Amino acid sequence: MRFLDEYRDYKAVQQMAKAIRRSTTRPWTLMEVCGGQTHTIVKTGLQELLPKEITLVHGPGCPVCVTPVDMIDRAVAIAQRSDVILCSFGDMLRVPGSAQSLFDAKASGADVRIVYSPLDALNLARSNPKREIVFFAVGFETTAPANAMAVWEAERENIANFSMLVSHVLVPPAMEAILSSPACRVQAFLAAGHVCMVMGFEEYVPISQKYGVPIVVTGFEPLDLLEGVQMTVAQLESGRAEVENQYARAVRRSGNRPAQERIADVFEVTRRAWRGIGEIPSSGLRLRDGYRRFDAEFRFSVDCIHAEESSECIAGLVLQGQRKPYECPAFGTRCTPDTPLGAPMVSSEGACAAYFHFGRRKENGDPILSTAAAGD
Amino acid sequence: MCLAVPGKIAAVLEDENLGLRRGKVDFCGIRKEVCLDYTPEARVGDYVLVHVGFALSVVDEQEAQRVFEALRELDQLDELQESTP
Numbered sequence: 001m002r003f004l005d006e007y008r009d010y011k012a013v014q015q016m017a018k019a020i021r022r023s024t025t026r027p028w029t030l031m032e033v034c035g036g037q038t039h040t041i042v043k044t045g046l047q048e049l050l051p052k053e054i055t056l057v058h059g060p061g062c063p064v065c066v067t068p069v070d071m072i073d074r075a076v077a078i079a080q081r082s083d084v085i086l087c088s089f090g091d092m093l094r095v096p097g098s099a100q101s102l103f104d105a106k107a108s109g110a111d112v113r114i115v116y117s118p119l120d121a122l123n124l125a126r127s128n129p130k131r132e133i134v135f136f137a138v139g140f141e142t143t144a145p146a147n148a149m150a151v152w153e154a155e156r157e158n159i160a161n162f163s164m165l166v167s168h169v170l171v172p173p174a175m176e177a178i179l180s181s182p183a184c185r186v187q188a189f190l191a192a193g194h195v196c197m198v199m200g201f202e203e204y205v206p207i208s209q210k211y212g213v214p215i216v217v218t219g220f221e222p223l224d225l226l227e228g229v230q231m232t233v234a235q236l237e238s239g240r241a242e243v244e245n246q247y248a249r250a251v252r253r254s255g256n257r258p259a260q261e262r263i264a265d266v267f268e269v270t271r272r273a274w275r276g277i278g279e280i281p282s283s284g285l286r287l288r289d290g291y292r293r294f295d296a297e298f299r300f301s302v303d304c305i306h307a308e309e310s311s312e313c314i315a316g317l318v319l320q321g322q323r324k325p326y327e328c329p330a331f332g333t334r335c336t337p338d339t340p341l342g343a344p345m346v347s348s349e350g351a352c353a354a355y356f357h358f359g360r361r362k363e364n365g366d367p368i369l370s371t372a373a374a375g376d
Numbered sequence: 377m378c379l380a381v382p383g384k385i386a387a388v389l390e391d392e393n394l395g396l397r398r399g400k401v402d403f404c405g406i407r408k409e410v411c412l413d414y415t416p417e418a419r420v421g422d423y424v425l426v427h428v429g430f431a432l433s434v435v436d437e438q439e440a441q442r443v444f445e446a447l448r449e450l451d452q453l454d455e456l457q458e459s460t461p
Contacts, residue, residue: 002404003382003423003435006444015447036379063377089428091377117429119411142378145414146428149396156395194378197425197433220379227443249440250380250425250433259414259432349377 003249007221016226017049020233027053028236029185030229031178031321033171034192035062035349036220042354044222050229057185057321058354060174061192063139063167064091064347065319066274070307071167072097075136077302078165079110084300085128087121088136090114091347096340098308102136118150118164125154125162134296137164140171142194144285145259148266151287151294165296166286169272171195172203173283178320179211186321188236190218190228193247198263200255204243212241219247266291275309275343276316313342318351325352325359332356380427382435385420388412401426 006012032038038058041047047056060066076097079086086102093102093112106112111131115121118135125133137147147164154162171192178184191204196217204215214235218228228246235242245251263285272284287295312330317323325331325344335341337353344350348357383401389409397412401424410424415431418424424431 001437001440003440004404012444012447015450019450034378036377061378089377119429139377142380142427142432145432146411146430149411149413149430153396192378194380194425194427194432197380223443227446248442249436252433256414256432258416262414347377 007223031186032190033059033061058351060319062349065343068273087115163296168285188214193219217245310341315342325355380425
């Protein structure tokens, strides 16, 4: 086993889909809250394998997509300083800010670099002692242990020219925000497997109980996703609402304790604004006061940020599962990955980009079909 | 963003760069250096899930088989139903 290809096996996937078709009797709407899962679902055409009663909607599972415009404007402003090297994960660079993306800033001379890990940014700080190295730390709980470790190391080694612009977000508060909206049509969640790999899944039990929704911790391969759907539908059909774990090969109930301890040491929970959704209480992380000297927001005070969103973009509704990307009038015409109006069209994990790259409409105007399922 | 890839630990590095526990992890033939600080229980030969250079979980090989056992049972159930008139 390599724990990868086996879960993409065509026959196994078909068999699981058959089991789902057999047990579904009523219409159900399920939401996944992870951009990686959205990408796999649309790319491999899983929706087309499911019975027509089951609708998969895509939640705010792409950290790049939910990073507020003013944060991007702030990153652009910091990147434009001549003493700064600004580093981030690749997806972040093309996201439109009010006036510029980080790529635009790079094109006009700013030193903006893509790194694979925050430890790479720390290495840049070691090898460029005369430059300020700023890491744009975006992500969910999955990425928090890595970013916490980078700050912890910087403190331990006293690397004074390293700092972080933190825009970390947490998944469970966003799920609650979606469930408490009057327009909510989500009846169950596939919880993000790798977020739970770090945090465990105890914190989903009160959400499941309060809102009466099944929550199934689910992996990322096609067979994982279908098994997650199968376990969720089994709960819905029998009237249960529990937290279950499909992804037990990677996720333990209590998660990764050493990682949680390091996160809690470096970060504290704070309110955060989510692009397209608005502010959600206790939905993000910021550096604790003890690590404030590594906080780029304090090190480089950037004022006069007047963030402006595209008025046409319906990313907020897409991120809450209330609209499909192709229901936006600008989808694929005025908004494409080359000329995005909103962030979900930029990141490879954004729902709009996934539908743009892998989806197509049937000619009679029926709902979108993935190219995989259409046999193209 | 939350992508994590399984790889097999080929070596645990004794020379502790950064003071962190590190290892060489093999991803289908490509070897990368990975921080093993969050998986103190991981040993050479274990599969770990790696996200942005950090191993975050050791793959439970027994659990990994479970879905295939469930599918085999479904298969047998199908055959049983098909052979029943």
